[in-house]
Amino acid sequence: MATGSAGILVLIIAIIVGTVLWKGLPAISWEFLSTGPQDGMTKGGIWPMLRGSILLMIGTLILTLPIGILAGIWLAEYATESRLTRAIRASVSALAGTPSIIFGLFGLAIFVLKFNLGTSLLAGWLTLAMYSIPMVVLTTEQSFKEVPQSVEEGAIALGLSKWQTTWKVMFPNALPGILTGLVLTVARAAGEAPPILLTAAIYYSTEKLSLGWDSLNRPVANLPYHLAEGYRQGGVIPEKIIWGTCLSLMLLVLIVNLAATIIRARARAKLNW
Amino acid sequence: MKARFVDWIMERLVAISGISVGLLVLSVFYFLASESRYAFDRKFPYGYRIALQPASAPSAEAVEMDPNASVITAHMDGLDGLDDKESLPMPTLAELGGVATTGTGSPLVSNLSEADPTQLTRDDWRAWKSASEAETFFLYAYGTPELKEDKVKIRWEPDASYDPKLGVHNIRLKLIQSPAGITAPKVDVDLVAQPSGEIELPAWQAKTDAERTKGYVFKIEVEPMAASNLTATLGGFFKSEWSPTSQYPKYGFLALLTSTLAITGLALLFAIVPSLLAAVYLRELAPRRVREWLKPVIEMLASIPTVVLGYFGLMLLAPGLVSTFGKALSFDSGRCVLTASIMMAILIMPTIVSIAEDTLGNVPAALRQGGEALGLTTMEAVRRVVIPAAKPGLLGAGMLGFARALGETMIVWILAGGTATMIPFSPRALVSPVRGVADTIGIEMANVEFEKPHYGHLFLIGLVLFLLTISINLYAQRVSRRSLSGV
Numbered sequence: 041m042a043t044g045s046a047g048i049l050v051l052i053i054a055i056i057v058g059t060v061l062w063k064g065l066p067a068i069s070w071e072f073l074s075t076g077p078q079d080g081m082t083k084g085g086i087w088p089m090l091r092g093s094i095l096l097m098i099g100t101l102i103l104t105l106p107i108g109i110l111a112g113i114w115l116a117e118y119a120t121e122s123r124l125t126r127a128i129r130a131s132v133s134a135l136a137g138t139p140s141i142i143f144g145l146f147g148l149a150i151f152v153l154k155f156n157l158g159t160s161l162l163a164g165w166l167t168l169a170m171y172s173i174p175m176v177v178l179t180t181e182q183s184f185k186e187v188p189q190s191v192e193e194g195a196i197a198l199g200l201s202k203w204q205t206t207w208k209v210m211f212p213n214a215l216p217g218i219l220t221g222l223v224l225t226v227a228r229a230a231g232e233a234p235p236i237l238l239t240a241a242i243y244y245s246t247e248k249l250s251l252g253w254d255s256l257n258r259p260v261a262n263l264p265y266h267l268a269e270g271y272r273q274g275g276v277i278p279e280k281i282i283w284g285t286c287l288s289l290m291l292l293v294l295i296v297n298l299a300a301t302i303i304r305a306r307a308r309a310k311l312n313w
Numbered sequence: 314m315k316a317r318f319v320d321w322i323m324e325r326l327v328a329i330s331g332i333s334v335g336l337l338v339l340s341v342f343y344f345l346a347s348e349s350r351y352a353f354d355r356k357f358p359y360g361y362r363i364a365l366q367p368a369s370a371p372s373a374e375a376v377e378m379d380p381n382a383s384v385i386t387a388h389m390d391g392l393d394g395l396d397d398k399e400s401l402p403m404p405t406l407a408e409l410g411g412v413a414t415t416g417t418g419s420p421l422v423s424n425l426s427e428a429d430p431t432q433l434t435r436d437d438w439r440a441w442k443s444a445s446e447a448e449t450f451f452l453y454a455y456g457t458p459e460l461k462e463d464k465v466k467i468r469w470e471p472d473a474s475y476d477p478k479l480g481v482h483n484i485r486l487k488l489i490q491s492p493a494g495i496t497a498p499k500v501d502v503d504l505v506a507q508p509s510g511e512i513e514l515p516a517w518q519a520k521t522d523a524e525r526t527k528g529y530v531f532k533i534e535v536e537p538m539a540a541s542n543l544t545a546t547l548g549g550f551f552k553s554e555w556s557p558t559s560q561y562p563k564y565g566f567l568a569l570l571t572s573t574l575a576i577t578g579l580a581l582l583f584a585i586v587p588s589l590l591a592a593v594y595l596r597e598l599a600p601r602r603v604r605e606w607l608k609p610v611i612e613m614l615a616s617i618p619t620v621v622l623g624y625f626g627l628m629l630l631a632p633g634l635v636s637t638f639g640k641a642l643s644f645d646s647g648r649c650v651l652t653a654s655i656m657m658a659i660l661i662m663p664t665i666v667s668i669a670e671d672t673l674g675n676v677p678a679a680l681r682q683g684g685e686a687l688g689l690t691t692m693e694a695v696r697r698v699v700i701p702a703a704k705p706g707l708l709g710a711g712m713l714g715f716a717r718a719l720g721e722t723m724i725v726w727i728l729a730g731g732t733a734t735m736i737p738f739s740p741r742a743l744v745s746p747v748r749g750v751a752d753t754i755g756i757e758m759a760n761v762e763f764e765k766p767h768y769g770h771l772f773l774i775g776l777v778l779f780l781l782t783i784s785i786n787l788y789a790q791r792v793s794r795r796s797l798s799g800v
Contacts, residue, residue, distance in 0.1 A: 056622070110330035203324065
């Protein structure tokens, strides 16, 4: 029975991924990926949305990286066991399980309205970063904890200071885990519609490659929102394009995912503990 | 020296980062709560149509609007399209033409006997008050020279889509002036207890325009029932009808919450057993190599964007369910509780599998070996020793899956049907279209006017959702920890 359940799970995954591939692949072509929508979305490609999703992903990655990793290091290496740190750790993991729509509301209240950024790429970055940071903190802390204690003790015995130990010895060992956590989280964030729904998204865009400082203040089209809004407006986008868009979004997330998993496996194989 | 300086800097830097991330939860809470305050700015509209009619007018017909009836209706400035009617003056007898009776309402009267008919307008006929505000309207009603009957009647009924039971005001209709020489019966009606009805009165005709205020005068007294706008808003929040954009907005959150709980509970029911079994397989039975590729594959399912899962359900699962069970269960739209909960079960399975598998892995090997040493087979050892030891952690895994489903937006948005009505307490609930908490925020926030009651209510339901998921998450963590330390 247990084996059967695992089999059913794998079957479900195969059916979903397979269907999206089977229905979506015919729509995908270089032209589909590289041109904008035409004739009120009934024809053409998805370049503006793809571009928006990639932009959102990169910006989120850059914003999440320093704070997420530093805070993770603090929890793993510096925070002494006390009521305060226990509370912080609990609240970080509670936040990691908080629904993305809540971060959408938060981003709307603080970035879009309070900081007056408007519905913009920048507000979307900040919102997605808030959504991602708790998860990155947890995976960073976890990666540090996985480094054997003997490594740390050895470094201290050699006379390295606390930070030198953390940075020169522990960090390189924990890096594969940290990177994987970071990339997985950001890929997941890029697939979420609710946070950007309220902070960064625009439905109709034919924007080309143009990218300047003012792009930060403009809303961006992106894949998940495009699908959500396409559903809301009902029946405008032809089925073939929808499947193509679904597939592009899924591939974007899964490819990043796969890359991260492979990197981790490679790096782990090199570390001999 | 240099090393010590870098240490000093970095120690502070990481501490600041850590503590600010810890504070994030407080600031999320603060901003959700502070934006929720707009919910409490809400008004509690009421609306009645009140008319003086010839006694022979059919009672089954709806009380007509202008010019025969006076209408108290909910209208906000500029939002309801009623502005063009606002400044209508009291119609003159000549303007009334063949109309037999009429009434014009106004709140702008200090001395009834001196009221000047030419000054009466319906300018402030707005019944858009906060819960603690009182209001008084006057209704001047009279027969025109065309009135042939010797009886008239005052009729009233609630405005379409206004439900007096959901109001927070006591509203009374009183006759405060009868025409000279006429003894009218006492009229003093509680419009909330008796939302529609009629009372017969002797007929009276205004012969000249100046006499229009000398006929029957009714007073409509609106008194606050609730203690404050805060309690009244909360009272409205814990009701079961959600229709925030109607003329009489209702913000009954229970309709959304019960739908979400139904979908989530059902999803957990579908997901829990297969997930736990799969976790047992992964940890206890699978060869090491199978486990090494199977776990990432299952976790991959968790990373498929939920909007893609939603579309998959929409285009394949929903039509499939309709064509298989549609006839037997008599439903024709696949967008319902059942479809949403099946997709939701698929969504939360990887979460539960992954956490449950970790929990099983944390059970000390000594326990299992002890069981096996006593002659149990692997499966028996798992069932009698490992699972009982890991029970709290498995429970925690289920709860985390539940919390994940509770806040899921896109699957419910796309698959649940989007109708914000109370889910029925019957098997029909399975095939009813509903709308949940999280997707309502996503659907409605796009069309909402910022910093208004509707906006505030969306933050309020967000706040409730946040507190709900955070408490489940924290509780699940505690339970799981107990499982580790208890062994």
